[in-house]
Amino acid sequence: MSVLNYIDSHAHIYSEQFKPDRNEAIRKATEAGVIQILMPNVDHTSIDVMLQTEADHSESCLAMMGLHPCSVQKHFEKELYTVESWLNKRKFIAIGETGVDLYWDKTFLPQQQEALQIQVDWAKKFNIPIVLHTREAFKEVFEIIEQNQDGSLQGVFHCFSGTAEEAQQVIKLGFYLGIGGVATFKNGGLDKVLPEVPLASILLETDCPYLAPVPFRGKRNEPAYLPLIAKRVAELKKIPTEELVVACTANTKKLFNL
Template sequence: MNLVDSHAHIYSEKFNADRAEAVERSRQEGVSKIYMPNIDHTSIDAMLEAEEKYESVCIPMMGLHPTSVDKDFERELYLVEEWLGKRPFAAVGECGIDLYWDKTFLPQQQEALKVQVALAKKYKLPLVLHTRDSFNETYEIISAAQDGTLKGIFHCFSGTVEEAEKVKELGFLMGIGGVATFKNGGLDKVLPHVQLEDLVLETDCPYLAPAPHRGKRNEPVYLPLVARRVAELMQKPEEEVAEKTTANTLNLFKL
């Protein structure tokens, strides 16, 4: 199977000891590309170094993660815009709203997302959205800004059937990862009611390792486990899941 990991922090320091081996393991399992979302100014060098070392496999995005948004977030966004103007990136991301850890900077997170939405329009790039405990808040901003030109992914989707329908109506895709394999992840109630044309696969490594590796470091080599679970829940052949989600990802990013 030819698979694509649409969201992986392979540049994380958790891979410093064996990054080359992790990339090679994933390639041997059929994962041909790994798309890397940025976090903030501290992750850019490591991300671009991974791109340089694993050319044509590891492909970077540029954005500001919501958990890195604080009262000085404008400085970070200036850097994001500077990089977007300098060279190609696959997407604007990872951006969005996170209300799981801290609600203190919600207004700043909302403003940072709006700025990055504008950057996605300016550079004609897709958005990769982080929506932890914040689906409604994120949806409100994206829906208001959608003029037919916005596209992207609701990364780590773990919502309801109704929320899945809202994502589809926006013209966005849902990123499905290890949560699909969790016993109480909830996606068993959602995936039978959606279409493959609306999905991409991801690991979000080093986080959210799928069963039976839950609690350990995640890596792209585990993506076939996600594909297998999606196939089971949607009652589709694994090869069809791989083929369609890979096509969806490559068509979205075009880089």
């Protein structure tokens, strides 16, 4: 057993890709020292399986509630009603994941911005953090968060792969950077960014089943690979892995009130 306690701050362990061996993947994660797995929601189709995973693994898996920007289309209000009704029904650790994604399609940018604003309001109302997706859309998300930051908003720019300047903007807002498998990629760019980022601003994540770290790049990612990400981040920061993990676990507990 690992002596270090890791928390995977962003993992779609409930996804279809884990259907054949979800329990096994969670067991492997526990053996690797991953004590908790935080699960962002996608849309109405992911809620049941996510909540079932939480119920089956209540000691480790914790659910968020939100609407992913890739699921925001013409009739996104219906999706948001579902999210809101769940938020009123029970407690969740965060709003998420939400944000803007301009990688595949820019058609619904106004709707994505509106959906994000509504979810920012919920984060304030329910006094829980917000988990942000910013693929090809850092500026668009940052503007909305900056406008709404009155000191009460907390959260993380998940899967951060931006510039050193963008990292400093996030930190200045009082938000965290979610660092995952991209940190291990040769041309991921984070080798230039992470040395400048204070330990107090970093969360570790896998974003599984996506973005598996080297040497598993291109394969299915899973929470058991989190130590590989931690090791690389520690190398880039020139500190012992233990120091990094202790800090990141404390940061995650603080943000999500665990």
